[in-house]
Amino acid sequence: MKKLFKYLYKRTKVGHIVIQQFINLHNFYLNRVMSEKAFAKRGFRKSFNREVDLENPKTLNEKIVWLKLNDRTPVHTICSDKYAVRDYIEKRIGEEYLVPLYFQSKDPNDIAPENMPNHPFIIKTNHDSGGGIMVRDKSSIDWKQVQKGLRKRLKKNYYYSSKEWQYKNIEPRIIVEKLLLDQNGDPAKDYKMHCFNGEVIMLQVDIGRFSGNHCRNFYNKEWQRQPYRWPSPKENGKLTNPSDYDVEKPQNLQKMISLSESLAKDFSYVRIDWYDVNGKLYFGEITFHTDGGNRPILPAEWDRKLGDMLILPNHPSKN
Known part of the structure; x- marks a missing residue:
């Protein structure tokens, strides 16, 4: 039956129109009607083929789901806003860690070559x-298409597709920042500090983020490779599995850890992202619920081991 619907949807005009209406109704129910708790439980079930235990969460993913539903403050919204967080970072650790901001606007029509710098952004x-639009040469860009895409993105409230509360009340805008490149002209490596109760526990390194060879390695604070993986799907359908080589220890590792722990002290679980560009450290972003708690950590035993290290706030089990 599934193959028949797929055939009708892709190969016949009437089938496409009729089935698309059912898809639209289904998506409307998921995004606008279904409760946050039911939505979270559904997502976990699809990923793990079992029910999430919210009464006594044990794995790291279960605890992330619990936090998504129960841990909410105005600061979560500020830190999830890629524009508002700049002021937060400046006050907490200093403006020297901010990626240079070239332009910001709420109007996609403002994103035009005359308002853009003459170097990569x-x-x-x-x-x-999600990612952004990398521009190395503004003369090669179809600005009408860029504006069209931005117009569509500004109209979308990300909360309704993720049901992550912190995104619900962010005022949408467009920001244009310096494109951080390494000495080879490639996008800088992305270092992600997973902090549990104010301490960096997992160090994630994303390599080749905008290529078909996107890999993801995990290390501890001593920069020792860890025996687990926590992959996400890439655009080509493959997963961001570990590389077969080690990544060189970043020059600013200890500083990165120290600053991350300073920013993380107010949160149970948070991921702080950084770029280390030729010895210069830049803040990337703050994430509270990595992949929504819906991506398996493999081997599965590590989901539980890492979960044991995270203590939830105001939870009866306190584990």
Whole structure:
């Protein structure tokens, strides 16, 4: 039956129209009607083929789901806003760690070559999750298409597709920042500090983020390779599995850890992202619920081991 619907949807005009209506209704129910708790339980079930235990969460993913539903403050929204977080970072650790901001606007029509710098930059929206538009040469860009895409993104409230509360009340805008490149002209490596109760526990390194060879390695604070993986799907359908080689220890590792722990002290679980560009450290972003708690950590025993290290706030089990 599934193959028949797929055939009708892709190969016949009437089938496509009719089935698309059912898809639209289904998505409306998921995004606008279904409760946050039911939505979270559904997502976990699809990923793990079992029910999430919210009464006594044990694995790291279960605890992330619990936090997604129960741990909410205005600061979560500020830190999830890629524009508002700049002021937060400046006050907490200093403006020297901010990626240079070239332009910001709420109007996609403002994103035009005359308002853009003459060196590489990246265009982002502040209110959703995902990458931006990397521009190395603004004369080679179809600006009408860029504006069209941004117009579409600004109209979307990311909360309704993720049901992550912190995104719900972010005022959408466009930001243009310096494109951080390494000495080879490639996008700088992305270092992600997973902090549990104010301490860096997992160090994630993303390599080749904008290529088909995107890999993801995990280390501890001593820069020792860890025996687990926590992959996400890439655009080509493959996963961000570990590389077959080690990444050189970043020059600013200890500083990165210290600053991350300073920023993380107010949160149970948080991921602080950094770029180390030729010895200069830049803040990337703050994430509270990595992959929504819906991506398996493998081997599965490590989901539980890491979960044991995270203590939830105001939870009866306190584990």
